[in-house]
Amino acid sequence: MKRLLENLTPTAIRARAAAWLGERIDLGPVLRWMGKKTVPSHRHSWNYLLGGAAMFLFALQLASGCLLMLYYQPAPSCAHESVRRIMLDVPYGWLVRSMHVWGANLFIAVAGLHFLSVLFTRAYRRPRELTWISGMAMLLLALAFGFSGYLLPWNELSYYATLVGTEIPAIVPGIGEAVVHFLRGGDQLSGDTITRFFAAHVMILPACFGLLLLGHLLLIQLQGMSLPLGLTQRQVKDQRPFFSEFLLIDVCVWLLLLGLIATLSLFLPAEMGIKADPLKPAPQGIQPEWYFLFMFQTLKRMPEALGVALLALGTGFLLLLPFVDRNAAREKRDGRVTAVFFAMLAYVLIFELWAWLAPGMHHRREALTAETYGLCGGSVSLLLFWGVIVFLVVYLQRLFRENTRIRKLYQADETVRPVRRESDPV
């Protein structure tokens, strides 16, 4: 009996499970790789958190998207009704959909910050050209996620945003009309458009994004973390092990993001809008999501061909940037390239603000009347949720400091003690 109890302790169960797995799969190389993976510690190290944060948000989108798929129906006659049902009838449907909508916004924002940090630290430089291109492709796919997901509630805003967005390729001579037809599944926006946007949003884009993400991560593992341009190895204070230290800080950021999304979802739940009707003219104040606003303003203020050509040129320049900015590979900062970055950033910010501040662009928020939605009760739940998040963050930080301390002790020990060779007598 005593022996049986000894065999059932958590340590014994873990050891037996590890032995069982070890007999079938040799985990040695994986564990050795996990031990070797490090992240350089310097004054710009926070940049390394952004990619992980974007990845976490993508995972959160997959999870909330799967939940939404349980009730959503992609057809013009019932899409808006099914979204209404999710928001009002399905228990906590408002929370799941709001988290999906806010998660999408934060995903684009964090991916954008990741992009900017890589851009300004010139981390795209040789030999990381492929990492940059795969990252850029993922950023474009993230925008495609936003664009395809925007149509799915089939409301007036999304209907006209899609109508305009899918019309843009028509400007390309020759194949433009065919591309528009392909995107819409016909000449006009119809049921065929919503089903293909749904297919793209839940299957095609995630599959492409997943493959690119795998390639992106593989390249990062093979090449290691890059250092910002101008920073030498000597300025790197420390090499932190990823799994025992850096990941803990990563998880802190993820938890804070989760809290932020839950807070935004409670106080500003996602809206449903008015059901799209092709017989009604486009409503006043129509606009796309914030991350397309600068493009929207470009199309509004410039001749269409010029606007589209400028946007295409900017995207092409960014995609091929590692091959354009040759000086970065030689560890030199090219002032002209920096000037181009700032000019592009200024253009995006000015056009965003211009569109944002235009009169008639803001509307009253819809009031939500779902049975499970209550600002008062929700606030109490949210407070408890934040309590758990803060608790976890505090203890993750403590574990992080403890792991660093133990590692430093080991390192100090190894520098004092002469390294023993295997051939030395014990």
Added chain:
Amino acid sequence: MKLEQSHLERRRFLGSMLGGGAAALGVGAALPLLQYAGNFRRLPPPEFLVLQPADYELPPGKSRMLMYGPIPVLLLRTPRPENELRIFVATCTHLNCTVGYREQQNCIFCACHEGYYDTAGRVVSGPPPQPLRPFFSKRKDDKLIIALEKENLEKAS
């Protein structure tokens, strides 16, 4: 065993044969897939549409929308003293949004990128590059026949 040039050439030949075969298979699969996904068969819009008096009779300064197959149509009667019925394809020539008539300003307006047209369909301001496309119309008894091509009006009669 010594590798001879002929072995290498055979290898290259087999490689190019397999590569060519794979490319042919890829093209063979891609063409129908593209046709399937693109659904490129175009359904032409109806040749003409017959409107009953209830569809087209409007007081001055009022408008109505209806569908011509998949195409939205804007019918508007200009205010007095003009008092004329005008019929346009209700899609903005800029980026295809549906336009609407604004009574107060007596103009046609596209909210997507703020394009303004006058009641004759001419661009007044904003990004639209061309005037609105008008419909051809013809009265027959108390009915109104509208068509995108003039010759189709004859078919209707």
